[in-house]
Amino acid sequence: MRNYYIYLLKDDVAYEYFGKEILIFNLFLEKLQERSQVRLQILLNQIHYITNPISVIEINRYIEKNLHVAADYKQNTTQFLYEVNTSRNYSYAKLEIFDRYIKLSSEGSYDAETHFFEVLRKYNSCFLAMDFENQHFGWLNPIKQERYI
Numbered sequence: 108m109r110n111y112y113i114y115l116l117k118d119d120v121a122y123e124y125f126g127k128e129i130l131i132f133n134l135f136l137e138k139l140q141e142r143s144q145v146r147l148q149i150l151l152n153q154i155h156y157i158t159n160p161i162s163v164i165e166i167n168r169y170i171e172k173n174l175h176v177a178a179d180y181k182q183n184t185t186q187f188l189y190e191v192n193t194s195r196n197y198s199y200a201k202l203e204i205f206d207r208y209i210k211l212s213s214e215g216s217y218d219a220e221t222h223f224f225e226v227l228r229k230y231n232s233c234f235l236a237m238d239f240e241n242q243h244f245g246w247l248n249p250i251k252q253e254r255y256i
Contacts, residue, residue, distance in 0.1 A: 228247040
């Protein structure tokens with residue numbers, strides 16, 4: 108199963124770190140591996156500073172409207188389940204929305220997760236998705252750099 112953690116970065120951070128995503132990825136990876144509580148709190152403060160909270164209600168409405176899937180409300184999260192079955196491919200994705208990040212779990216072909224990525228990309232251009240297990244990361248919608256002559 109593939110697990111992506113998707114964070115909404117602040118606009119200025121997204122523009123500043125376009126092309127330098129590895130630095131942000133390493134910050135989040137370091138947080139996952141940190142054992143010292145003092146250092147962990149510093150990393151959490153840094154992550155909190157560069158990310159925006161996610162409006163669960165707003166993004167919930169947007170996903171329901173654009174993907175035509177119903178939400179399943181749990182105690183601390185909102186979940187969306189999306190399955191794509193064709194004669195050749197099976198694709199499953201579960202999206203969980205928390206107040207500071209979104210978790211996308213998927214298996215099978217990439218169809219279901221791609222649908223979620225597309226909807227999130229259109230919602231906001233500053234989402235960064237990270238798969239820590241496979242060390243994959245990237246913007247859902249690459250930010251266009253302005254060129255000054």
